[in-house]
Amino acid sequence: MAKPVRLGLVGAGSIALRSPLAHISVGDVKEEIVFGAICDPVPGRAKAAAEKFGVPQHFESFDEMVAKGDFDVATVCSPIGVHFEQGMKLIAGGKHIHFNKTMTTTRAEADQIIDAAAKKGVKIVASPGQMLRPQNLRTRKLILDGAIGQLSWAAVGAGFGDYHQEEGVRQGSDVLTNIDPSWYFRKPGGGPLYDMTVYGLHTLTGVLGPAKRVTAMSGVLVKERDFKGKKVACDADDNTVILLDFGKMAFAYVHGTAAGMVNTGGWGVPNYYGTGGSIIGTTLNGKPFDYPGKDKDPQGHGIGLLKHAKGKHGGMEEMHVYEDLMQLADWVREGIPSIATAEHARHVVEIFDAAYKAAATGQTQALTSTFTPAAGA
Ligand SMILES: NC(=O)c1ccc[n+]([C@@H]2O[C@H](COP(=O)([O-])OP(=O)(O)OC[C@H]3O[C@@H](n4cnc5c(N)ncnc54)[C@H](O)[C@@H]3O)[C@@H](O)[C@H]2O)c1
Structure with missing residues (x-):
C-alpha cells in the first residue's frame, strides 16, 4: 500500500x-x-x-x-x-x-x-467538485438525451447577504474564533462570484460543457459592511449579472449579487428550461428523476453519496471540501485522477475574468478555454 x-x-x-x-x-x-x-x-x-x-x-x-x-x-x-x-x-x-x-x-x-x-x-x-455529485451527472445525461427537448436557457446564482460576517466560527474572541472576513469584500479575490456563484457555475458548465461568450453588468452595491462593529470599506464588486452563450441558441443567466438567489432547486443547482420541459433541482417536469444512490440521498444534494462521506464524515460540516481534498490524496497515492480538474476551474475563472472585462468595456467577450466535461451517467 x-x-x-x-x-x-x-x-x-x-x-x-x-x-x-x-x-x-x-x-x-x-x-x-x-x-x-x-x-x-x-x-x-x-x-x-x-x-x-x-x-x-x-x-x-x-x-x-x-x-x-x-x-x-x-x-x-x-x-x-x-x-x-x-x-x-x-x-x-x-x-x-x-x-x-x-x-x-x-x-x-x-x-x-x-x-x-x-x-x-x-x-x-x-474545488468545488460539483460534478462528483451523481445527480449532476444524471442531469447532464438527461439534457444530452433530449429529456427537455432543445435547451433554451438556464439560470443559476447566489446572493452574498451577510453570510461571511455571520459565520459561527468567526464570532468568538480568541485567535481561532475571531477570524476577520474583510478580504471577502475587497479586491483582489473578494465578491460573491469567486466565493459563491462558483458553485453554480461549476455545475452549469459541468452539465452543459464550456460556454462560448459572456457579457455582464457589475459594480459595488454595498460600499461599507460591518464585522462585529468594525467598518469594512468594500471595493470588490458585490452585484454582478452575467449572460452566457453556450452556442446552438442556448443561453444562461448567472448572478453573484448582494442579495437574492434565482435558482429554486438548491444551492449551486441551476434551473434548466427546454422546448420539451424543465429540470429544477432533482425534478424533471415537476417529477423527481432517478440517479445512482438516490435512495441513500434523502435531501437530494448528493453530499452523502460522495466517495469519502463514510461514517461520521457524512454528517460533518463542509463534507464536499473534504471530498475534494481526498480526491487529491487518492490521485497522489493510487493514481486515480479526479474529475474536479484545474482545466474546469480555469474555464470558470475565465468566465468571471471576462465578465468583469465585459462589464467594464460594454463589449461581449469571447471565451477560449475549454475542458472535457465528465461523462453524464
Ligand atoms: N467560509 C466558507 O464558508 C468557505 C467554504 C468553502 C470554501 N471556502 C474557501 O476557503 C478559502 C478561505 O476562506 P475562509 O472562509 O476560510 O477565509 P478566512 O478569512 O476565514 O480564513 C483565511 C485564513 O487565511 C489566513 N491568511 C491570510 N493571508 C494568508 C497568507 N498569505 N498565507 C496563509 N494564510 C493566510 C488568514 O489569517 C485566515 O486565518 C477561500 O478560498 C474560500 O472561498 C470558504
Missing part, C-alpha cells in the same frame, strides 16, 4: 478549521492522509490550530512552510487573492495542490498554474 500523504494547510481560518482539520482529525483515514504542517500569518493562529488538531509543524510564514515544512500535498485555505502566488510557489516546491475555490482570479494566472504544474509533475484538484 502507498504511504499516507502528508498535508500542508495554507491558512487556519474558517474552512481550514471546519473541513480539513475537523475531518482528518476524526482519525479514520490515517492510512491515507496525515497532518504535516500548517501556516497562518495571524500571530498565534497556526500554533493554536496545530495544538488543537495535532499538526506536527506550524509557521507564521507561508514561504518558511514551503521551504521547511514536511508535507507533500497542500490544501490552499487562504484568501482567494493570494491563491495564484501561493500556488506557483507550491508548484515550484513540488507540492501537489488542492485549491479551495476559486483557483485564481484571472485566466492568465490559471494558464500559468496549469502549465507550471504540468512541467513539474504536480497534480491539482480544484
